[in-house]
Amino acid sequence: MNQVSQTQTIPAKLVIVSRESALAMWQAEFIRDRLRALYQQTEISILGMTTQGDQILDITLSKIGGKGLFVKELETALEDGRADIAVHSLKDVPMHLPQGFMLACIGKREDARDAFVSNLHANLEALPPGSVVGTSSLRRESQLRARFSHLKIESLRGNVQTRLRKLDEGKYAAIILAAAGLKRLGLGDRIRDLISPENSLPAVGQGALGIECLISRPDLEVLLRPLHHADTAACVQAERALSRALAGSCQVPLGGFAEIVGNELRLRGFVGSPDGKRMAHAELCGSTADPEALGNAVAQALRAQGADEILATL
Template sequence: MRTIRVVSRRSQLAMAQTKWTIERLRAAVPAWEFEIVPIVTQGDRIQNVPLSEVGGKGLFVSEVEQAIAQDHGDMTVHSLKDVPADLLPGLVLAGYPERVEPRDALVSRQNLRLADLPQHARIGTSSLRRAAQLRAKRPDLEIVSIRGNIDTRLQKLELDGLDGVILAAAGLVRMGWDDRISELLAPDICLPAVGQGVLGIECRATDADLIEVLQAITHEPTRTAVLAERTFLGRLEGGCQVPIAGYAQVLPTGAVSMTGLVATEDGRRVLRAHAEREDAVSAGQVVADDLLARGAAEIVAQG
Protein backbone atom coordinates (compact mmCIF):
# COMPACT_ATOMS: atom_id res chain seq x y z
CA MET A 1 0.00 0.00 0.00
CA ARG A 2 1.36 3.40 -0.99
CA THR A 3 -0.12 6.86 -1.54
CA ILE A 4 1.30 8.77 -4.51
CA ARG A 5 1.02 12.56 -4.36
CA VAL A 6 0.55 13.95 -7.87
CA VAL A 7 1.47 17.63 -8.21
CA SER A 8 -0.69 19.40 -10.80
CA ARG A 9 -1.35 22.90 -12.02
CA ARG A 10 -4.94 23.99 -11.41
CA SER A 11 -5.89 24.61 -15.04
CA GLN A 12 -8.70 22.55 -16.56
CA LEU A 13 -6.36 20.88 -19.02
CA ALA A 14 -3.66 20.08 -16.44
CA MET A 15 -6.25 18.55 -14.12
CA ALA A 16 -7.83 16.56 -16.95
CA GLN A 17 -4.43 15.15 -17.95
CA THR A 18 -3.55 14.35 -14.36
CA LYS A 19 -6.85 12.54 -13.71
CA TRP A 20 -6.54 10.60 -16.97
CA THR A 21 -3.05 9.44 -15.97
CA ILE A 22 -4.14 8.48 -12.47
CA GLU A 23 -6.85 6.24 -13.95
CA ARG A 24 -4.17 4.34 -15.92
CA LEU A 25 -1.96 4.05 -12.86
CA ARG A 26 -4.81 2.78 -10.68
CA ALA A 27 -5.44 0.06 -13.24
CA ALA A 28 -1.74 -0.87 -13.18
CA VAL A 29 -1.39 -0.85 -9.36
CA PRO A 30 -4.81 -1.24 -7.70
CA ALA A 31 -3.23 -1.34 -4.23
CA TRP A 32 -1.87 2.20 -4.52
CA GLU A 33 -3.78 5.38 -3.67
CA PHE A 34 -3.36 8.67 -5.54
CA GLU A 35 -4.03 12.20 -4.36
CA ILE A 36 -3.69 15.43 -6.33
CA VAL A 37 -1.60 18.30 -4.91
CA PRO A 38 -2.73 21.49 -6.73
CA ILE A 39 -0.20 24.24 -7.42
CA VAL A 40 -0.28 27.65 -9.12
CA THR A 41 2.93 28.34 -11.04
CA GLN A 42 4.56 31.61 -12.03
CA GLY A 43 3.47 30.96 -15.60
CA ASP A 44 -0.16 30.76 -14.43
CA ARG A 45 0.13 33.98 -12.44
CA ILE A 46 1.70 36.09 -15.20
CA GLN A 47 -0.88 36.25 -17.99
CA ASN A 48 -0.32 39.66 -19.59
CA VAL A 49 3.26 39.18 -20.85
CA PRO A 50 4.45 36.88 -23.68
CA LEU A 51 6.16 33.75 -22.36
CA SER A 52 9.31 34.48 -24.34
CA GLU A 53 9.77 37.71 -22.34
CA VAL A 54 9.36 36.25 -18.84
CA GLY A 55 11.40 33.06 -18.90
CA GLY A 56 9.67 30.74 -21.32
CA LYS A 57 7.66 27.59 -20.81
CA GLY A 58 9.85 26.65 -17.87
CA LEU A 59 7.67 28.99 -15.82
CA PHE A 60 5.04 26.23 -15.84
CA VAL A 61 7.55 23.56 -14.87
CA SER A 62 10.14 24.84 -12.39
CA GLU A 63 7.85 25.23 -9.36
CA VAL A 64 6.25 21.85 -9.99
CA GLU A 65 9.71 20.28 -10.15
CA GLN A 66 10.73 22.02 -6.94
CA ALA A 67 7.66 20.60 -5.18
CA ILE A 68 8.73 17.06 -6.11
CA ALA A 69 12.41 17.64 -5.32
CA GLN A 70 11.45 18.97 -1.88
CA ASP A 71 9.16 15.98 -1.24
CA HIS A 72 5.90 17.93 -1.35
CA GLY A 73 4.79 15.50 -4.05
CA ASP A 74 5.96 12.33 -5.78
CA MET A 75 5.23 12.88 -9.47
CA THR A 76 3.68 15.25 -11.96
CA VAL A 77 2.11 15.00 -15.42
CA HIS A 78 3.44 17.51 -17.93
CA SER A 79 2.39 18.52 -21.38
CA LEU A 80 5.81 17.49 -22.61
CA LYS A 81 6.07 20.40 -25.05
CA ASP A 82 6.32 22.69 -21.99
CA VAL A 83 9.31 20.85 -20.48
CA PRO A 84 12.77 22.34 -21.17
CA ALA A 85 15.56 20.10 -22.41
CA ASP A 86 17.25 20.13 -18.98
CA LEU A 87 15.37 18.81 -15.95
CA LEU A 88 15.99 19.77 -12.35
CA PRO A 89 18.85 17.59 -11.05
CA GLY A 90 17.57 14.51 -9.26
CA LEU A 91 14.39 14.25 -11.34
CA VAL A 92 13.63 12.05 -14.34
CA LEU A 93 10.97 11.71 -17.02
CA ALA A 94 9.94 8.10 -16.46
CA GLY A 95 6.57 7.65 -18.17
CA TYR A 96 5.18 8.42 -21.63
CA PRO A 97 1.64 7.24 -22.41
CA GLU A 98 0.79 6.94 -26.09
CA ARG A 99 0.97 10.20 -28.01
CA VAL A 100 -2.29 11.75 -29.17
CA GLU A 101 -2.69 14.18 -32.10
CA PRO A 102 0.67 16.03 -32.44
CA ARG A 103 -0.39 18.72 -34.88
CA ASP A 104 -1.43 22.32 -34.28
CA ALA A 105 -5.07 23.22 -34.77
CA LEU A 106 -6.68 26.31 -36.24
CA VAL A 107 -9.92 27.32 -34.57
CA SER A 108 -11.50 30.06 -36.67
CA ARG A 109 -14.60 32.11 -36.09
CA GLN A 110 -16.21 31.16 -39.40
CA ASN A 111 -14.72 27.64 -39.48
CA LEU A 112 -12.38 28.65 -42.31
CA ARG A 113 -9.15 26.87 -43.18
CA LEU A 114 -5.85 28.76 -43.06
CA ALA A 115 -5.70 29.24 -46.83
CA ASP A 116 -9.24 30.64 -46.83
CA LEU A 117 -8.79 33.26 -44.12
CA PRO A 118 -9.18 36.80 -45.49
CA GLN A 119 -6.18 39.02 -46.12
CA HIS A 120 -4.80 40.56 -42.92
CA ALA A 121 -6.84 38.22 -40.72
CA ARG A 122 -6.02 38.51 -37.01
CA ILE A 123 -4.69 35.23 -35.58
CA GLY A 124 -3.97 34.68 -31.90
CA THR A 125 -1.17 32.47 -30.60
CA SER A 126 1.07 32.27 -27.56
CA SER A 127 3.91 30.58 -29.46
CA LEU A 128 6.88 32.10 -31.30
CA ARG A 129 7.18 28.79 -33.18
CA ARG A 130 3.64 29.00 -34.52
CA ALA A 131 3.87 32.72 -35.25
CA ALA A 132 7.09 32.35 -37.27
CA GLN A 133 5.72 29.52 -39.40
CA LEU A 134 2.42 31.33 -39.98
CA ARG A 135 4.30 34.45 -41.09
CA ALA A 136 6.36 32.34 -43.48
CA LYS A 137 3.21 30.88 -45.08
CA ARG A 138 0.92 33.92 -44.83
CA PRO A 139 2.95 37.16 -44.40
CA ASP A 140 -0.26 39.17 -44.60
CA LEU A 141 -1.65 37.79 -41.33
CA GLU A 142 -1.68 39.95 -38.21
CA ILE A 143 -0.31 37.79 -35.39
CA VAL A 144 -1.78 38.71 -32.00
CA SER A 145 -0.03 37.49 -28.84
CA ILE A 146 -2.50 35.82 -26.47
CA ARG A 147 -1.94 34.06 -23.15
CA GLY A 148 -4.10 32.03 -20.82
CA ASN A 149 -5.43 28.53 -20.38
CA ILE A 150 -6.97 26.75 -23.35
CA ASP A 151 -10.52 27.83 -22.47
CA THR A 152 -9.40 31.46 -22.02
CA ARG A 153 -7.72 31.49 -25.42
CA LEU A 154 -10.84 30.10 -27.07
CA GLN A 155 -12.90 32.85 -25.42
CA LYS A 156 -10.51 35.48 -26.80
CA LEU A 157 -11.51 34.42 -30.28
CA GLU A 158 -14.76 36.33 -29.73
CA LEU A 159 -13.79 38.78 -26.97
CA ASP A 160 -10.74 40.16 -28.81
CA GLY A 161 -12.32 40.08 -32.27
CA LEU A 162 -9.83 37.55 -33.63
CA ASP A 163 -10.39 35.66 -36.87
CA GLY A 164 -8.74 32.56 -35.46
CA VAL A 165 -6.46 31.08 -32.81
CA ILE A 166 -3.82 28.37 -33.11
CA LEU A 167 -3.67 25.78 -30.32
CA ALA A 168 -2.17 22.34 -29.79
CA ALA A 169 -4.78 19.94 -31.10
CA ALA A 170 -3.94 17.50 -28.28
CA GLY A 171 -5.31 19.87 -25.65
CA LEU A 172 -8.58 20.25 -27.51
CA VAL A 173 -8.83 16.48 -27.92
CA ARG A 174 -8.17 15.82 -24.23
CA MET A 175 -10.82 18.36 -23.23
CA GLY A 176 -13.34 16.86 -25.65
CA TRP A 177 -13.41 20.08 -27.68
CA ASP A 178 -12.03 18.70 -30.94
CA ASP A 179 -15.30 19.64 -32.68
CA ARG A 180 -14.05 23.25 -32.51
CA ILE A 181 -11.12 22.48 -34.83
CA SER A 182 -11.40 24.17 -38.23
CA GLU A 183 -8.18 22.64 -39.59
CA LEU A 184 -5.36 20.43 -38.40
CA LEU A 185 -2.25 22.13 -39.75
CA ALA A 186 -0.01 19.79 -41.72
CA PRO A 187 3.60 19.59 -40.47
CA ASP A 188 4.86 21.21 -43.70
CA ILE A 189 2.75 24.25 -42.77
CA CYS A 190 3.36 24.28 -39.02
CA LEU A 191 5.80 21.71 -37.65
CA PRO A 192 4.81 20.80 -34.06
CA ALA A 193 6.75 21.60 -30.90
CA VAL A 194 9.10 19.01 -29.46
CA GLY A 195 6.97 16.61 -27.41
CA GLN A 196 3.64 18.03 -28.57
CA GLY A 197 0.77 15.62 -27.97
CA VAL A 198 2.78 13.66 -25.37
CA LEU A 199 2.29 13.50 -21.61
CA GLY A 200 5.61 13.28 -19.78
CA ILE A 201 5.46 11.94 -16.23
CA GLU A 202 8.26 13.19 -13.99
CA CYS A 203 9.37 11.87 -10.62
CA ARG A 204 12.47 11.58 -8.42
CA ALA A 205 15.26 9.53 -9.98
CA THR A 206 15.60 7.56 -6.72
CA ASP A 207 11.96 6.38 -6.67
CA ALA A 208 12.56 2.95 -8.20
CA ASP A 209 9.09 1.54 -7.43
CA LEU A 210 7.28 4.45 -9.02
CA ILE A 211 9.60 4.47 -12.04
CA GLU A 212 8.86 0.79 -12.61
CA VAL A 213 5.12 1.48 -12.63
CA LEU A 214 5.48 4.50 -14.93
CA GLN A 215 7.50 2.44 -17.37
CA ALA A 216 4.69 -0.10 -17.38
CA ILE A 217 2.25 2.48 -18.79
CA THR A 218 4.80 3.84 -21.27
CA HIS A 219 4.14 3.47 -25.01
CA GLU A 220 7.51 2.52 -26.48
CA PRO A 221 7.12 4.15 -29.94
CA THR A 222 6.17 7.38 -28.18
CA ARG A 223 9.18 7.11 -25.86
CA THR A 224 11.46 6.54 -28.86
CA ALA A 225 10.06 9.51 -30.78
CA VAL A 226 10.39 11.72 -27.71
CA LEU A 227 14.02 10.66 -27.26
CA ALA A 228 14.81 11.80 -30.80
CA GLU A 229 12.96 15.10 -30.38
CA ARG A 230 14.45 15.98 -26.99
CA THR A 231 17.94 14.99 -28.17
CA PHE A 232 17.42 17.44 -31.04
CA LEU A 233 16.25 20.17 -28.63
CA GLY A 234 19.13 19.59 -26.23
CA ARG A 235 21.68 19.69 -29.05
CA LEU A 236 20.35 23.09 -30.12
CA GLU A 237 20.26 24.27 -26.51
CA GLY A 238 16.91 25.78 -27.43
CA GLY A 239 14.18 27.16 -25.23
CA CYS A 240 11.13 29.35 -25.64
CA GLN A 241 12.97 32.43 -26.90
CA VAL A 242 13.56 31.05 -30.42
CA PRO A 243 11.11 29.40 -32.84
CA ILE A 244 12.17 25.73 -32.74
CA ALA A 245 10.10 22.74 -33.86
CA GLY A 246 10.77 19.02 -33.97
CA TYR A 247 8.72 15.96 -34.75
CA ALA A 248 9.79 12.30 -34.91
CA GLN A 249 7.98 9.10 -35.86
CA VAL A 250 8.94 5.45 -35.58
CA LEU A 251 8.62 3.87 -39.03
CA PRO A 252 7.29 0.35 -39.64
CA THR A 253 10.91 -0.75 -40.18
CA GLY A 254 11.80 0.44 -36.68
CA ALA A 255 13.88 3.33 -37.98
CA VAL A 256 13.24 6.84 -36.66
CA SER A 257 12.16 9.64 -38.99
CA MET A 258 13.00 13.06 -37.58
CA THR A 259 12.21 16.55 -38.90
CA GLY A 260 13.47 19.71 -37.23
CA LEU A 261 13.07 23.42 -37.80
CA VAL A 262 14.64 26.66 -36.57
CA ALA A 263 13.32 30.04 -37.69
CA THR A 264 13.66 33.73 -37.06
CA GLU A 265 10.69 35.32 -35.30
CA ASP A 266 9.63 37.24 -38.41
CA GLY A 267 9.43 34.01 -40.43
CA ARG A 268 11.73 35.35 -43.13
CA ARG A 269 14.34 32.70 -42.48
CA VAL A 270 13.15 29.15 -41.89
CA LEU A 271 15.65 26.30 -41.73
CA ARG A 272 14.28 22.77 -41.97
CA ALA A 273 16.08 19.42 -41.95
CA HIS A 274 15.07 15.76 -42.05
CA ALA A 275 16.83 12.48 -41.40
CA GLU A 276 16.06 8.79 -40.92
CA ARG A 277 18.28 6.76 -38.63
CA GLU A 278 18.17 3.39 -36.93
CA ASP A 279 18.23 4.87 -33.43
CA ALA A 280 16.50 7.86 -31.88
CA VAL A 281 19.55 9.66 -30.49
CA SER A 282 21.31 9.62 -33.85
CA ALA A 283 18.20 10.93 -35.61
CA GLY A 284 17.93 13.88 -33.26
CA GLN A 285 21.64 14.67 -33.37
CA VAL A 286 21.93 14.49 -37.16
CA VAL A 287 19.00 16.85 -37.72
CA ALA A 288 20.26 19.33 -35.13
CA ASP A 289 23.80 19.26 -36.54
CA ASP A 290 22.48 19.80 -40.07
CA LEU A 291 20.57 22.90 -38.95
CA LEU A 292 23.49 24.20 -36.88
CA ALA A 293 25.79 23.88 -39.88
CA ARG A 294 23.35 25.89 -42.00
CA GLY A 295 23.04 28.84 -39.63
CA ALA A 296 20.75 27.74 -36.81
CA ALA A 297 23.46 28.46 -34.25
CA GLU A 298 23.33 32.14 -35.18
CA ILE A 299 19.54 32.22 -34.88
CA VAL A 300 19.55 30.44 -31.51
CA ALA A 301 22.30 32.74 -30.20
CA GLN A 302 20.23 35.80 -31.11
CA GLY A 303 17.38 34.44 -28.99
Protein backbone atom coordinates in the same frame (compact mmCIF):
# COMPACT_ATOMS: atom_id res chain seq x y z
CA MET B 1 3.18 -1.36 1.30
CA ASN B 2 1.36 -3.67 -1.09
CA GLN B 3 3.36 -6.50 -2.59
CA VAL B 4 3.35 -6.65 -6.42
CA SER B 5 6.02 -9.28 -6.90
CA GLN B 6 8.88 -10.78 -4.98
CA THR B 7 11.14 -7.95 -6.09
CA GLN B 8 8.80 -4.96 -6.30
CA THR B 9 6.52 -3.24 -3.84
CA ILE B 10 4.12 -0.39 -4.42
CA PRO B 11 3.30 2.39 -1.97
CA ALA B 12 0.06 2.42 -0.01
CA LYS B 13 -0.34 6.07 -1.04
CA LEU B 14 0.70 8.00 -4.14
CA VAL B 15 0.37 11.76 -4.69
CA ILE B 16 0.33 13.25 -8.20
CA VAL B 17 1.18 16.95 -8.49
CA SER B 18 -0.23 18.97 -11.37
CA ARG B 19 -0.97 22.48 -12.53
CA GLU B 20 -4.56 23.47 -11.79
CA SER B 21 -5.65 24.36 -15.32
CA ALA B 22 -8.48 22.26 -16.74
CA LEU B 23 -6.16 20.58 -19.24
CA ALA B 24 -3.46 19.83 -16.68
CA MET B 25 -6.02 18.38 -14.27
CA TRP B 26 -7.50 16.25 -17.07
CA GLN B 27 -4.04 14.86 -17.71
CA ALA B 28 -3.40 14.18 -14.01
CA GLU B 29 -6.80 12.50 -13.64
CA PHE B 30 -6.13 10.39 -16.74
CA ILE B 31 -2.87 9.11 -15.21
CA ARG B 32 -4.54 8.66 -11.81
CA ASP B 33 -7.29 6.53 -13.34
CA ARG B 34 -4.79 4.40 -15.27
CA LEU B 35 -2.79 3.81 -12.07
CA ARG B 36 -5.91 3.07 -10.01
CA ALA B 37 -6.86 0.36 -12.49
CA LEU B 38 -3.40 -1.16 -12.14
CA TYR B 39 -2.92 -0.76 -8.38
CA GLN B 40 -6.37 -0.94 -6.83
CA GLN B 41 -5.15 -1.05 -3.22
CA THR B 42 -3.11 2.14 -3.55
CA GLU B 43 -4.69 5.42 -2.45
CA ILE B 44 -3.95 7.89 -5.26
CA SER B 45 -4.63 11.62 -4.93
CA ILE B 46 -3.90 14.79 -6.90
CA LEU B 47 -2.25 17.94 -5.53
CA GLY B 48 -3.17 20.92 -7.73
CA MET B 49 -0.86 23.94 -7.89
CA THR B 50 -0.84 27.32 -9.60
CA THR B 51 2.56 27.99 -11.17
CA GLN B 52 4.31 31.22 -12.12
CA GLY B 53 3.58 30.49 -15.76
CA ASP B 54 -0.15 30.36 -14.97
CA GLN B 55 -0.05 33.66 -13.08
CA ILE B 56 1.89 35.87 -15.51
CA LEU B 57 -0.45 36.22 -18.49
CA ASP B 58 0.26 39.71 -19.81
CA ILE B 59 3.76 38.95 -21.11
CA THR B 60 4.80 36.42 -23.75
CA LEU B 61 6.47 33.28 -22.38
CA SER B 62 9.60 33.97 -24.40
CA LYS B 63 10.16 37.18 -22.39
CA ILE B 64 9.64 35.76 -18.89
CA GLY B 65 11.88 32.73 -18.92
CA GLY B 66 10.06 30.12 -20.96
CA LYS B 67 7.97 27.10 -20.15
CA GLY B 68 10.13 26.07 -17.21
CA LEU B 69 7.86 28.44 -15.28
CA PHE B 70 5.16 25.77 -15.55
CA VAL B 71 7.18 23.04 -13.82
CA LYS B 72 9.40 24.59 -11.12
CA GLU B 73 6.77 24.60 -8.38
CA LEU B 74 5.81 21.03 -9.22
CA GLU B 75 9.43 19.93 -8.90
CA THR B 76 9.63 21.65 -5.52
CA ALA B 77 6.65 19.57 -4.37
CA LEU B 78 8.49 16.41 -5.46
CA GLU B 79 11.65 17.53 -3.72
CA ASP B 80 10.03 18.31 -0.36
CA GLY B 81 7.93 15.14 -0.34
CA ARG B 82 4.47 16.63 -0.81
CA ALA B 83 4.10 14.62 -4.03
CA ASP B 84 5.59 11.51 -5.62
CA ILE B 85 5.13 12.15 -9.34
CA ALA B 86 4.39 15.17 -11.55
CA VAL B 87 2.36 14.93 -14.76
CA HIS B 88 3.35 17.36 -17.51
CA SER B 89 2.54 18.18 -21.09
CA LEU B 90 5.92 17.13 -22.41
CA LYS B 91 6.21 20.24 -24.58
CA ASP B 92 6.28 22.29 -21.34
CA VAL B 93 9.21 20.35 -19.84
CA PRO B 94 12.61 22.07 -20.23
CA MET B 95 15.21 20.16 -22.24
CA HIS B 96 17.54 19.98 -19.23
CA LEU B 97 15.95 18.69 -16.02
CA PRO B 98 17.36 19.92 -12.71
CA GLN B 99 19.84 17.63 -11.01
CA GLY B 100 18.08 14.83 -9.14
CA PHE B 101 15.01 14.61 -11.41
CA MET B 102 14.10 12.24 -14.24
CA LEU B 103 11.35 11.61 -16.75
CA ALA B 104 10.27 8.20 -15.51
CA CYS B 105 7.54 7.59 -18.08
CA ILE B 106 6.37 8.87 -21.48
CA GLY B 107 2.72 8.17 -22.29
CA LYS B 108 1.31 7.35 -25.72
CA ARG B 109 1.10 10.45 -27.87
CA GLU B 110 -2.16 12.12 -28.79
CA ASP B 111 -2.45 14.09 -32.05
CA ALA B 112 0.78 16.11 -32.33
CA ARG B 113 -0.55 18.61 -34.87
CA ASP B 114 -1.47 22.25 -34.47
CA ALA B 115 -5.17 23.08 -34.77
CA PHE B 116 -6.75 26.02 -36.59
CA VAL B 117 -9.71 27.38 -34.62
CA SER B 118 -12.05 30.03 -36.01
CA ASN B 119 -15.73 30.90 -35.93
CA LEU B 120 -15.71 32.46 -39.39
CA HIS B 121 -13.10 30.77 -41.57
CA ALA B 122 -12.38 27.18 -42.61
CA ASN B 123 -8.58 27.29 -42.61
CA LEU B 124 -5.54 29.55 -42.73
CA GLU B 125 -5.74 29.81 -46.51
CA ALA B 126 -9.26 31.30 -46.23
CA LEU B 127 -8.23 34.23 -43.99
CA PRO B 128 -8.40 37.61 -45.74
CA PRO B 129 -5.40 39.99 -45.62
CA GLY B 130 -4.96 41.76 -42.29
CA SER B 131 -6.75 39.05 -40.30
CA VAL B 132 -5.51 38.78 -36.71
CA VAL B 133 -4.29 35.31 -35.70
CA GLY B 134 -3.54 34.59 -32.04
CA THR B 135 -0.77 32.30 -30.80
CA SER B 136 1.49 32.09 -27.76
CA SER B 137 4.30 30.40 -29.67
CA LEU B 138 7.30 31.89 -31.47
CA ARG B 139 7.51 28.59 -33.35
CA ARG B 140 4.00 29.00 -34.76
CA GLU B 141 4.51 32.72 -35.36
CA SER B 142 7.65 32.11 -37.42
CA GLN B 143 6.00 29.48 -39.61
CA LEU B 144 2.82 31.53 -40.03
CA ARG B 145 4.74 34.64 -41.08
CA ALA B 146 6.78 32.61 -43.58
CA ARG B 147 3.65 31.23 -45.29
CA PHE B 148 1.11 34.00 -44.72
CA SER B 149 2.86 37.37 -44.71
CA HIS B 150 -0.50 39.10 -45.27
CA LEU B 151 -1.81 38.04 -41.84
CA LYS B 152 -1.32 39.87 -38.54
CA ILE B 153 0.08 37.61 -35.79
CA GLU B 154 -0.60 38.68 -32.19
CA SER B 155 0.26 37.17 -28.81
CA LEU B 156 -2.35 35.02 -27.06
CA ARG B 157 -1.76 33.76 -23.51
CA GLY B 158 -3.94 31.93 -21.00
CA ASN B 159 -5.44 28.48 -20.63
CA VAL B 160 -7.42 26.83 -23.43
CA GLN B 161 -10.78 28.18 -22.23
CA THR B 162 -9.41 31.72 -21.92
CA ARG B 163 -8.01 31.61 -25.44
CA LEU B 164 -11.29 30.33 -26.87
CA ARG B 165 -13.20 33.06 -25.00
CA LYS B 166 -10.94 35.75 -26.51
CA LEU B 167 -11.63 34.29 -29.96
CA ASP B 168 -15.38 34.24 -29.29
CA GLU B 169 -15.23 37.88 -28.15
CA GLY B 170 -13.96 38.80 -31.60
CA LYS B 171 -10.42 39.78 -30.64
CA TYR B 172 -8.99 37.37 -33.21
CA ALA B 173 -10.14 36.05 -36.57
CA ALA B 174 -8.53 32.73 -35.68
CA ILE B 175 -6.26 31.16 -33.10
CA ILE B 176 -3.79 28.28 -33.27
CA LEU B 177 -3.73 25.72 -30.45
CA ALA B 178 -2.34 22.24 -29.92
CA ALA B 179 -4.88 19.73 -31.21
CA ALA B 180 -4.14 17.33 -28.35
CA GLY B 181 -5.30 19.75 -25.66
CA LEU B 182 -8.59 20.47 -27.40
CA LYS B 183 -9.30 16.79 -27.95
CA ARG B 184 -8.45 15.87 -24.35
CA LEU B 185 -10.86 18.51 -23.06
CA GLY B 186 -13.67 17.30 -25.31
CA LEU B 187 -13.37 20.43 -27.45
CA GLY B 188 -12.44 18.73 -30.69
CA ASP B 189 -15.54 20.23 -32.32
CA ARG B 190 -13.87 23.66 -32.11
CA ILE B 191 -11.16 22.52 -34.53
CA ARG B 192 -11.87 23.82 -38.05
CA ASP B 193 -8.69 22.45 -39.58
CA LEU B 194 -5.72 20.31 -38.54
CA ILE B 195 -2.46 21.77 -39.82
CA SER B 196 -0.12 19.15 -41.22
CA PRO B 197 3.46 18.93 -39.87
CA GLU B 198 4.62 19.91 -43.37
CA ASN B 199 2.93 23.31 -42.90
CA SER B 200 3.39 23.79 -39.15
CA LEU B 201 6.03 21.61 -37.56
CA PRO B 202 4.88 20.88 -33.99
CA ALA B 203 6.69 21.76 -30.80
CA VAL B 204 9.11 19.20 -29.41
CA GLY B 205 7.08 16.69 -27.38
CA GLN B 206 3.71 18.12 -28.45
CA GLY B 207 0.81 15.77 -27.70
CA ALA B 208 2.75 13.54 -25.30
CA LEU B 209 2.57 13.34 -21.51
CA GLY B 210 5.69 13.07 -19.38
CA ILE B 211 5.76 11.86 -15.79
CA GLU B 212 8.59 13.22 -13.65
CA CYS B 213 9.94 11.99 -10.34
CA LEU B 214 13.12 12.04 -8.28
CA ILE B 215 16.03 9.92 -9.50
CA SER B 216 16.15 8.56 -5.96
CA ARG B 217 12.77 6.86 -6.58
CA PRO B 218 13.53 4.04 -9.06
CA ASP B 219 10.57 2.19 -7.53
CA LEU B 220 8.28 4.73 -9.21
CA GLU B 221 9.87 4.12 -12.59
CA VAL B 222 8.97 0.43 -12.21
CA LEU B 223 5.47 1.35 -11.01
CA LEU B 224 4.90 3.52 -14.09
CA ARG B 225 6.30 1.04 -16.60
CA PRO B 226 2.86 -0.20 -17.79
CA LEU B 227 2.03 3.38 -18.83
CA HIS B 228 5.28 3.89 -20.76
CA HIS B 229 4.93 3.91 -24.57
CA ALA B 230 8.24 2.93 -26.15
CA ASP B 231 7.49 4.26 -29.65
CA THR B 232 6.42 7.67 -28.34
CA ALA B 233 9.47 7.73 -26.06
CA ALA B 234 11.82 7.12 -28.99
CA CYS B 235 10.17 9.92 -30.97
CA VAL B 236 10.29 12.52 -28.21
CA GLN B 237 13.83 11.55 -27.20
CA ALA B 238 14.95 12.37 -30.75
CA GLU B 239 13.00 15.64 -30.70
CA ARG B 240 14.38 16.68 -27.30
CA ALA B 241 17.94 15.82 -28.37
CA LEU B 242 17.51 18.08 -31.40
CA SER B 243 16.23 20.89 -29.21
CA ARG B 244 18.97 20.44 -26.60
CA ALA B 245 21.66 20.55 -29.28
CA LEU B 246 20.33 23.91 -30.49
CA ALA B 247 19.51 25.31 -27.03
CA GLY B 248 15.82 25.22 -27.88
CA SER B 249 13.08 26.58 -25.62
CA CYS B 250 9.89 28.53 -26.17
CA GLN B 251 12.20 31.55 -26.48
CA VAL B 252 13.38 30.03 -29.77
CA PRO B 253 11.32 29.48 -32.96
CA LEU B 254 12.17 25.78 -33.22
CA GLY B 255 10.07 22.77 -34.13
CA GLY B 256 10.76 19.06 -34.14
CA PHE B 257 8.59 16.10 -35.01
CA ALA B 258 9.61 12.43 -35.14
CA GLU B 259 7.59 9.44 -36.26
CA ILE B 260 8.31 5.78 -36.82
CA VAL B 261 8.15 4.87 -40.50
CA GLY B 262 8.61 1.16 -41.11
CA ASN B 263 11.58 0.14 -39.00
CA GLU B 264 13.11 3.61 -38.94
CA LEU B 265 12.73 6.80 -36.98
CA ARG B 266 12.17 9.89 -39.13
CA LEU B 267 12.85 13.31 -37.60
CA ARG B 268 12.02 16.67 -39.13
CA GLY B 269 13.31 19.88 -37.60
CA PHE B 270 13.24 23.58 -38.29
CA VAL B 271 14.64 26.81 -36.90
CA GLY B 272 13.34 30.17 -38.05
CA SER B 273 13.48 33.87 -37.34
CA PRO B 274 10.38 35.31 -35.62
CA ASP B 275 9.53 37.30 -38.76
CA GLY B 276 9.63 34.12 -40.86
CA LYS B 277 12.16 35.55 -43.31
CA ARG B 278 14.95 33.11 -42.47
CA MET B 279 14.23 29.39 -42.17
CA ALA B 280 16.31 26.24 -41.89
CA HIS B 281 14.68 22.83 -42.44
CA ALA B 282 16.15 19.34 -42.17
CA GLU B 283 14.87 15.78 -42.26
CA LEU B 284 16.78 12.56 -41.56
CA CYS B 285 16.06 8.94 -40.72
CA GLY B 286 17.84 6.83 -38.13
CA SER B 287 17.58 3.86 -35.83
CA THR B 288 14.85 3.67 -33.20
CA ALA B 289 17.56 2.24 -30.94
CA ASP B 290 19.48 5.54 -30.88
CA PRO B 291 17.06 8.47 -31.03
CA GLU B 292 19.56 10.87 -29.41
CA ALA B 293 22.01 10.34 -32.28
CA LEU B 294 19.28 11.18 -34.80
CA GLY B 295 18.35 14.33 -32.91
CA ASN B 296 21.97 15.46 -32.87
CA ALA B 297 22.35 14.68 -36.58
CA VAL B 298 19.32 16.79 -37.51
CA ALA B 299 20.67 19.61 -35.35
CA GLN B 300 23.94 19.44 -37.29
CA ALA B 301 22.04 19.51 -40.59
CA LEU B 302 20.19 22.63 -39.42
CA ARG B 303 23.49 24.23 -38.40
CA ALA B 304 24.77 23.60 -41.92
CA GLN B 305 21.84 25.73 -43.14
CA GLY B 306 22.61 28.61 -40.81
CA ALA B 307 20.59 27.71 -37.71
CA ASP B 308 23.22 29.14 -35.35
CA GLU B 309 23.21 32.45 -37.23
CA ILE B 310 19.41 32.62 -37.05
CA LEU B 311 19.43 31.87 -33.30
CA ALA B 312 22.21 34.41 -32.68
CA THR B 313 19.92 37.21 -33.85
CA LEU B 314 17.21 36.45 -31.28
